[in-house]
Amino acid sequence: MKVLRDLFRDYRFALSFCVLCLLLVLAVLTIFSPYDPTLWGVVPRDLKPSREYLLGTNSKGQDVFWQATFAVRNSLVISVIAGTVSRVIAVLVGMVAGYKGRLTDRVLMFVSDSLLVIPLFLIIVMLAMLIRDKMNLVTLGLLLAFFGWAWDARVIRSQILSLREREFTQTAILSGTGTLRLVLNEYMPFATPLVFSTLINNMSWAIGMEMTLAVLGLVNLDIPTLGTMLQWAISYQAMLLGYWWWIATPVVLAVFLFVALYWLSVSISEYLDPRTRIQRVGV
Amino acid sequence: MEKLLELDRLTKVFTLGSVISRVRITATDSVSFYIKPAEIFALAGESGCGKTTVARMILGFEEPTSGAIFYNGKKGTKNEKVWFTEGIQAIFQDPFGTFNPLRTVDRYFFETVQNYKLAGSKEEAIRLIDEKLRAVGLSYEEFSGKYPNEFSGGQLQRISIARALLTNPTLLIADEPVSMVDASLRMSIVNLFKKLKEELGVSVLYITHDLATAYYVSDRIAIMFRGNIVEMGPVEKVLMEPKHPYTKLLRESIPEADPNKRWDTVITLADTEYEEYLRAGCKFAGRCPDVMDRCKDEVPPDIYVDGVLVKCHKYAGE
Amino acid sequence: MNQTILRTEKLKAFYVLDVLGTRKVVKAVNEVDLEIRENEIYGIAGESGCGKTTLLKTLYAAIEPPLRLIGGKVYYRVNGEEVEVSSLSREEKRKLRWEYVSYVPQGSMSVLNPVIRLKETFRDFLDSHVSGKTKDEAFAIAREHIAALGLPQKILDAYPHQLSGGMRQRVTIALAALLKPRIIIADEPTTALDVVVQRGVVQLLKDIQQNLRNTIVLVTHDMGVQANIADRIGIMYAGKMVEEATTEGIFGDPLHPYTRYLINSLPRFGDKTTRESVPGSPPSLINLPSGCPFHPRCPYALEICKEQMPGFVKLDNNHKVACWLVGEGGNGKAS
Numbered sequence: 001m002k003v004l005r006d007l008f009r010d011y012r013f014a015l016s017f018c019v020l021c022l023l024l025v026l027a028v029l030t031i032f033s034p035y036d037p038t039l040w041g042v043v044p045r046d047l048k049p050s051r052e053y054l055l056g057t058n059s060k061g062q063d064v065f066w067q068a069t070f071a072v073r074n075s076l077v078i079s080v081i082a083g084t085v086s087r088v089i090a091v092l093v094g095m096v097a098g099y100k101g102r103l104t105d106r107v108l109m110f111v112s113d114s115l116l117v118i119p120l121f122l123i124i125v126m127l128a129m130l131i132r133d134k135m136n137l138v139t140l141g142l143l144l145a146f147f148g149w150a151w152d153a154r155v156i157r158s159q160i161l162s163l164r165e166r167e168f169t170q171t172a173i174l175s176g177t178g179t180l181r182l183v184l185n186e187y188m189p190f191a192t193p194l195v196f197s198t199l200i201n202n203m204s205w206a207i208g209m210e211m212t213l214a215v216l217g218l219v220n221l222d223i224p225t226l227g228t229m230l231q232w233a234i235s236y237q238a239m240l241l242g243y244w245w246w247i248a249t250p251v252v253l254a255v256f257l258f259v260a261l262y263w264l265s266v267s268i269s270e271y272l273d274p275r276t277r278i279q280r281v282g283v
Numbered sequence: 284m285e286k287l288l289e290l291d292r293l294t295k296v297f298t299l300g301s302v303i304s305r306v307r308i309t310a311t312d313s314v315s316f317y318i319k320p321a322e323i324f325a326l327a328g329e330s331g332c333g334k335t336t337v338a339r340m341i342l343g344f345e346e347p348t349s350g351a352i353f354y355n356g357k358k359g360t361k362n363e364k365v366w367f368t369e370g371i372q373a374i375f376q377d378p379f380g381t382f383n384p385l386r387t388v389d390r391y392f393f394e395t396v397q398n399y400k401l402a403g404s405k406e407e408a409i410r411l412i413d414e415k416l417r418a419v420g421l422s423y424e425e426f427s428g429k430y431p432n433e434f435s436g437g438q439l440q441r442i443s444i445a446r447a448l449l450t451n452p453t454l455l456i457a458d459e460p461v462s463m464v465d466a467s468l469r470m471s472i473v474n475l476f477k478k479l480k481e482e483l484g485v486s487v488l489y490i491t492h493d494l495a496t497a498y499y500v501s502d503r504i505a506i507m508f509r510g511n512i513v514e515m516g517p518v519e520k521v522l523m524e525p526k527h528p529y530t531k532l533l534r535e536s537i538p539e540a541d542p543n544k545r546w547d548t549v550i551t552l553a554d555t556e557y558e559e560y561l562r563a564g565c566k567f568a569g570r571c572p573d574v575m576d577r578c579k580d581e582v583p584p585d586i587y588v589d590g591v592l593v594k595c596h597k598y599a600g601e
Numbered sequence: 602m603n604q605t606i607l608r609t610e611k612l613k614a615f616y617v618l619d620v621l622g623t624r625k626v627v628k629a630v631n632e633v634d635l636e637i638r639e640n641e642i643y644g645i646a647g648e649s650g651c652g653k654t655t656l657l658k659t660l661y662a663a664i665e666p667p668l669r670l671i672g673g674k675v676y677y678r679v680n681g682e683e684v685e686v687s688s689l690s691r692e693e694k695r696k697l698r699w700e701y702v703s704y705v706p707q708g709s710m711s712v713l714n715p716v717i718r719l720k721e722t723f724r725d726f727l728d729s730h731v732s733g734k735t736k737d738e739a740f741a742i743a744r745e746h747i748a749a750l751g752l753p754q755k756i757l758d759a760y761p762h763q764l765s766g767g768m769r770q771r772v773t774i775a776l777a778a779l780l781k782p783r784i785i786i787a788d789e790p791t792t793a794l795d796v797v798v799q800r801g802v803v804q805l806l807k808d809i810q811q812n813l814r815n816t817i818v819l820v821t822h823d824m825g826v827q828a829n830i831a832d833r834i835g836i837m838y839a840g841k842m843v844e845e846a847t848t849e850g851i852f853g854d855p856l857h858p859y860t861r862y863l864i865n866s867l868p869r870f871g872d873k874t875t876r877e878s879v880p881g882s883p884p885s886l887i888n889l890p891s892g893c894p895f896h897p898r899c900p901y902a903l904e905i906c907k908e909q910m911p912g913f914v915k916l917d918n919n920h921k922v923a924c925w926l927v928g929e930g931g932n933g934k935a936s
Contacts, residue, residue, distance in 0.1 A: 167380040170344060174372055175391050175446070176398030189385040329795035435882040436649075465648040466822050467859075470866045471878035492796060495825075499868035499876065523871060536800040538825030540867040542848040545829050549751075550800060 007271055016263035019256055027073035035063060037070040037224045049245050056245040059236045068249050070224040074137055075207050075257070078225065081141025082206035083199045086148035090198075091191060093153040095183050098160025109157070115150035123147070124209065128218040135220045140213075144206045152198045156191050163187050193272040200265035204258055211254065226250045226257075286353070287486050288341070288371070288454055289317040293350035295336050310336040312510040313350070318454065321484040323476055325497040325518065328507035329533075334490045337507075338458045341488070342373055354454075369399060372447035376459040378439035382431040388442055389427045395449045415445040418483075419475060437468035444475060448485075455479065458490045473500050494537050498522045506530050509566040516591030526593045528571045565596065573597055605678065606816050607637040607660065607784060612673035614659045627886045629655035631840035632673070634913055639678075639783075642810055642817045644831030644848070646824060646863075648883055652840040653820045654707065657788050660818065661704045662686045662694055677702065677784075699730055702784040703777040707792070712773060713761040719772060720744075720757040723779065730780055743779075750775050750808055767798030771805050778809045785809070786818045791826050803830050824867055828852055836860050839884050839894035842913060846920040856922045858899050893925070901926055 007013045035042045041061035049056040055064040097108040124147060131139065163169065163186070172182050207226065213219050214227025221228050229250040233239075238246040292313040299306045311333040318324045326334045339345040341352060343359070352359045354370060375381050382388050392412045395401070402408040413423035419441040431439060440460060447455055457476070461469045473496050479485040491497050497504055498518055505515040506527065514527040525531045532550065562568065568578040578596050586598045611634065616627035629652040637643045647653050655668065664670050675686040679701060689697070698704075706712070714722055723743035727734055734742070744754055752771060761769055770790060777785055787806065791799040807830060810817050821827060827834050828848060835845040836857065844857040855861045862879040881898035884890055890897050896906040905925050913923045 167375040167377055168383040170342070170373070170375065171381050171391060171443070171446070172383075172394070173344075174342070175395040177394055185386070185390075186383050189383070329797065437878075438882060465883060466824065467648055467863055467866065467879035468882070469878065470868070470876045473868075474875065474878070494796075495868040495870065498870055499873060532797060534870075536796040537870075538796075538800070538803070538823065538829045540824045540828045540852065540864065540869065542828045542852050546800060546804070549804060550797065 003271075007267065010267045010271070012263040013267040013271075016260035016267070019260040020264070023072050023076070023253070023257060023260070026069045027076055029069045030066075030073050033066045033069065035066055037062070037067055038222050046241075046243055055249055056243070058233070058243065058246045059238070059241075060232065064246055064249050067224050067229060068253060071226045071229045071250060072253060072257075074223060074225040075210060075227070077137050078141045078144070078210050079203035079206040081138060082144035082148060083203040085142060085145035086202055087152070087195050087199050089145065090149040090152040090156060091195060093149065094156025094191070095160055095187065097153070098157040099164060099179065099183055099187075105157070109154070112150040112153050115147060116154075120147055121212075125213070125216065125218060128213050132218060132220070135218075137223065140210060140219060141206070144209055148202050148205065152194070152202075155194060155198075159190060159194070160187055163190060197265050197269040197272065200261050200268070204261040204265075207254070207257060207261075226254050230254075285320060286317040287320045287322075287355065288488075289315075289353040290337070290341070291315055291351045291353065293337065293340060293352065294348050295333075295340060295345065296348045309510050311340075314507075314510075314512055315350075316505050316512065316515060318486050318488060320453065320486055321480055322503065323480055323487045323489055323501040325489045325491060325501035325504040326507060327491055327494055327497050327504060327533075329492055331509070332507040333510040334507050335458055338373070338456050338488070338490055341371065341456060369450050370452055371454045371456060372450060372452040373456040373458065374440065374443045374447055374460050377463050378436045378443060379431060379463075381439065381443045384431050387428055387430055388434070388439075389429075391446055392449065395446060399450050401449060411449065412445075415448045416442070418448060418479075419445045420471075421445065435468075436464050437471060440464055440472050441475065444472075444479075448479075448483075452485065454486045454488065456488045456490070459492070460489075461496060462491070462493065469496065476500055494522060494534065506533065509562075511566065511594060512592070513567070513594045514591060520589065520591050526588055526591060526598065527595050528573050528597070529567045532570075565594075603638040603640050605636045606639045607635065607678070607818070608676040608683070609633055609635045609660070610674045610676075612656075612659060612675060613671040614655055614664065615669055615671050616655075616667045617669055618667050625887050628652075628840050628889060629668070629886055630659055631889075633837075633840075633842050635660075635835065635842070637784075637816055637818060639816055640810075640814050641832040642806070642819060642830055644827040644834040645818065645820045645837055646822060646827050646834055647837035648822060650883060650886065651837045652886065653822075653837055654788055656837070657704070657786050657818070657820055661698075661702060661786055662689075663704070699726075699777075699782060700780045701782055702786065703780070703782040705774055705777045705785065705787040705790055707788040713769060715761050718758055718760055723757070723776065726776060726779060746779055747775060749812065750778070750805060752805075765798070767794050767801060770794060770798075770802055774802065774805055774809070778813065781813055782815065784816045784818065786820075788820050789822070790819070791821055791823060799826065806830060824863065836863070839889060840886055841894065841910070841923065842921075843895065843924070844920075844922045845913075846922075847918075850918070850920050854920070856916075856920065856927045857895075857924045858901055858926070859895050893923075 043053065043057045043061055043063050045057060045059055045061045047053050047057040053063055053065065055068065057063055058067070093108050093112065097105040124143065127143060128135070168186060169182070172186050177185070210219070210225060211227035211230065214225060214231045215234065217231060219228065221231060230247065233247040233250070292315050293311055294313055295310045297308045297310055299308060314333070314337060326337060328334050336345060340347050382391060393408060396408045396411060402411050409423060416422055416426060421438065421441060426442060434442065461472050464472060476487045476489065477500055480487060489497060489501055501518050503516065504518045504521050505512045506521065506529070507513070508529050514521055514525065514530045521530060522534060525534050536550070564580045565571070565578040565583050568574050571578065575596055581596070583594050583596045584599060586593050586595070588598050611632045612630055613632055614630040616629055618625045618627065633656060645653055645656065658664060658668065659670060660675060662675065670687060676683045677686060677697070679697070713719065720740055720743055724736065724739040727739045727742060743757060747754055747757060752775060756764060756768065756772065764772065774787070774790060790806070791802050794802060803826060806817060806819065819831060831848050833845065833847050834851045835842050836851070836859065837843070838859050844851065844855065844860045851860060852864060855864050859879065866876050866878055868876055879898055880900070884894055884897070892908045893906045893910055896902040899906065903925055911923045911925045913921055915921045
C-alpha cells in the first residue's frame with residue numbers, strides 16, 4: 001500500500017494508471033456487448049458517430065465502439081500472455097544458467113544469444129505465415145512470448161552470477177538450504193523488480209508486434225484486435241472515403257495504451273532505482 | 284594426539300586467462316595443519332596469501348586440486364556434504380553481506396533448525412534460537428522480524444555466530460570476522476571466541492591479517508605467505524620470537540598503539556604481487572634481508588626449530 | 602607553537618535526505634571546533650559512521666547535495682591571512698585546491714585513469730594547474746618528485762593496473778603532494794591495505810610531511826597508525842569532537858570515557874589479559890540520544906549527561922575534552 005502511495009506521487013504514474021484502468025473498463029464492457037464482434041452487417045454501414053452509435057459504424061456493418069472494446073480486450077490478452085510467459089521463461093533460463101553455470105549456462109546462453117542476433121522480425125513473420133490458419137489469441141501470444149525472453153534472461157543471469165558470490169549465499173548453504181529453495185528464497189526478491197518493469201515493456205512490444213503482423217495480414221483477421229481493426233479500415237480505404245472514426249479509434253487507443261505502458265514502466269523503474277529516487281524527490 | 288580437523292598437503296591451483304595467455308596461480312601450495320578440539324588456531328597473512336582459499340576448501344565451496352581434508356579422522360569428499368555443515372560452521376568477513384538484505388534475519392535461523400531437524404515444534408525452535416542468541420549476548424525478542432540493516436555491524440556479527448552455533452558445531456571457521464567491525468566493538472567478538480572455546484569446547488579457525496588480535500585470542504598460529512605456511516607454532520613463540528624473515532617483517536609492520544614505539548627503519552615493498560607468485564624457490568627471496576643464493580631456486584624445506592615449524596633455508600643444517 | 606593554518610568554528614554539516622516522503626537529517630558533523638596548525642600531522646580517529654569523512658569534505662569545501670553546510674565556518678590561512686572558505690568564488694576555490702590544499706579520498710586508488718600511463722596522469726595534472734610546461738619538462742618534474750619520495754621511477758611508465766594496490770595508493774598520495782600543497786587531507790589512506798604496505802604508506806606520508814613541512818590531516822580508525830604518525834589526535838564520536846590532545850596525551854592520559862575504552866580495548870603483544878569492548882552500539886546519526894551522545898553507553902553517566910552536551914573544554918597542556926566528568930563541568934577525572 002505504501003508503495004502504491006509513493007508511486008502515485010509521480011504524476012506520470014497516476015495518469016498512466018488511470019488510462020490503463022479506463023482501457024480495462026472498456027475490455028470488461030465486452031461482456032455487455034449487444035453484438036457478436038465476428039458477425040457482419042448487424043448495424044447500418046458507414047454511419048458517423050451519433051448518440052445511437054457512439055463511435056459510428058464501419059463498412060462491414062459493425063458498431064465501432066463495441067468492436068473497439070473487443071479489440072482492446074484481445075490485444076491486452078495477447079500482450080499479457082506474451083509478457084507473462086516470456087517472463088517465466090526469462091526467469092527460469094536466467095536463474096538456471098546463472099546458478100548452475102558451466103555447460104548448462106553455455107547452452108542456454110547460446111540459445112538466448114542466437115535469439116538476440118537473428119533478425120527477429122523476419123522470423124516472426126515467417127512463422128506467422130506458416131501457422132496462419134491455426135492462429136488465435138493464445139498461439140499468437142505464445143509465439144511472441146517465445147521471442148521476447150532472451151535479453152531479460154541474460155540480465156537475470158548476470159544478476160544471479162553476482163548474487164552467487166555474495167556471502168549470504170554461503171550462509172544459506174551452511175543453513176542447509178537446498179539449491180531450489182536457495183534460488184527461490186534468496187535470489188527471487190532481487191529479480192522481482194526487474195521482472196515487473198520488463199513485463200510492462202514486453203507487453204507494449206507484444207501489442208506493437210501484433211499490430212504490425214495484423215497490418216501485414218498475417219493473423220486471423222476475424223478476431224478483432226487493435227491490429228485487425230486497423231487492417232480492415234485500411235483495406236476498406238476508410239481514410240480515402242472519409243470514415244475517420246473507423247481508423248482513428250484503433251490508432252488513438254493504441255497510442256494511449258503505448259504511452260500509458262511506457263510511463264508506467266519509466267516511473268516504476270525510477271522508483272526502483274534508489275539513485276534517481278533521491279533526485280526525483282529533490283533535496 | 285587428538286586431531287579435530289586435519290589438512291593434508293592441500294593444494295589449489297587457479298587457472299586464469301584464455302587459452303593463449305594462460306596463467307596458473309597456486310593459491311595454496313601443500314598446506315598442512317591440524318586443529319585440536321577446543322583450540323583457537325589462527326591462520327594469518329596478508330591478502331592474497333591463500334588463507335581464504337583454505338577456508339573455502341574446508342567448507343566445500345572450492346574443490347582442492349590435490350590433497351585431503353580429514354574431519355574427526357574421516358576424509359571429506361564432495362559427495363558427503365553433511366559431515367561438514369553439521370560439525371563445521373562458518374562466519375564471514377562482512378556482517379552486512381552475511382544475510383540477504385531483502386529478508387529478515389530470523390528466517391536463516393528457522394531454516395537451519397528445519398533443515399537439520401533440530402526442533403520438533405515452533406516453540407522448541409524459538410527456545411533453541413533464544414538460547415543461542417543469549418550465548419552471544421542478544422535475545423530473540425530484539426531480533427525477530429528485523430532486517431539486516433536494522434542492526435549494527437557488531438550485532439550482526441554476533442547474530443551470525445549465533446546462527447552458526449545452532450547445529451552445535453565443533454569447529455567454527457571465522458574468516459576475517461572483525462576486520463569490518465568497529466574498533467570499539469571488535470573485542471566483544473574476539474572475546475566471544477574465547478568464551479565459546481572455554482565454555483562449549485568449540486574450536487575456532489581464526490583467519491585474520493590482524494596479528495594483534497591473533498596474539499590475544501589464539502593458542503597456535505600459522506603464518507601464510509603466497510600460498511605457503513612459512514611459520515607455525517604456539518602463538519607466544521611465533522609472534523614474540525619470530526624466526527622466519529617474513530614473520531619478522533610482518534610483526535614489525537603492525538603499528539603498535541604506543542606513540543613511543545614508532546617505526547624508524549625503512550622497508551622495501553614488492554612492486555607487483557604477481558611476480559612473487561611465479562617465483563621459483565622461496566617466494567619471499569625478492570624482499571628478504573637475509574637472502575642467500577639457494578633461496579632463489581630451491582624451495583626451502585619445513586624445519587622444526589624450538590617446537591616451531593619454519594620454512595626457511597636459514598635454519599637448514601643447524 | 603606553530604600558527605593555526607586550518608580552523609573551524611561551530612561547524613555543522615548535515616545530510617538532508619527525503620526518503621520516501623519522510624525527511625531525515627543525518628547529523629554527520631555537529632558543532633565541530635578545530636584548530637589545525639602548520640607543520641603537524643593531525644589525526645582524526647573514530648568509528649565508521651561517526652562523521653569523519655563528512656568532516657573532511659567540509660574542510661575541503663567539497664559540499665554537494667544531499668550534504669549541506671548548516672552552520673559554522675571554515676578558515677584557511679593563506680599567505681598569512683585568514684580566508685573564510687564558503688565566501689570564496691568557485692574559481693578561487695579551484696585555485697586553492699591542489700596548490701594549497703589537496704584531498705586524498707578513501708579508496709582513491711581508483712582515481713587513476715586506467716588507460717593512460719602514470720606519467721601522462723602526472724602531466725595532465727601539472728598542465729591543469731601550472732601552464733607553460735613542455736611535455737619533457739613535465740615528465741622531468743614528475744620523475745624528480747617520484748624519486749624524492751623514494752618510489753621507483755619505472756612506475757611512471759606503467760599503467761595503473763600493473764601496480765599493486767599499495768603502490769597505487771602511494772602514487773595517488775604522491776600525486777596529491779605534487780604541487781607542494783600546504784595542507785594534505787587524507788581519508789583512510791591505509792585502510793584495506795596489508796600491514797606491510799600500510800607501513801609503506803605511513804612512511805611515505807611522513808616523508809612528504811618532513812620534506813614540505815606542511816600539514817597533514819589524517820583520518821583513520823586504526824589507533825595503531827595514529828600512534829605511529831600523528832602529532833595530535835582528535836577523537837570523534839557521533840559527529841562531535843569529544844577529545845583532542847597530543848598523541849602522547851591521548852594514549853598516555855585519555856580523559857573521555859570513550860577514548861579510554863578505545864585505548865584500553867586495543868590488544869597488545871606480550872599481554873594476554875582480557876580486553877573489553879565499549880558496551881552497547883554506536884548511535885544512529887539520524888536519531889541521536891539527548892545530551893551527550895555517549896551517555897547511553899557510558900558507565901559513568903550522570904543526570905546532566907542525559908540533558909546537556911558538555912562543552913569542549915581546554916585543560917592544561919592543550920588537552921581538550923567534552924565530558925561532564927572532566928574539567929569545569931565535573932569534579933575532576935572519572936576513575
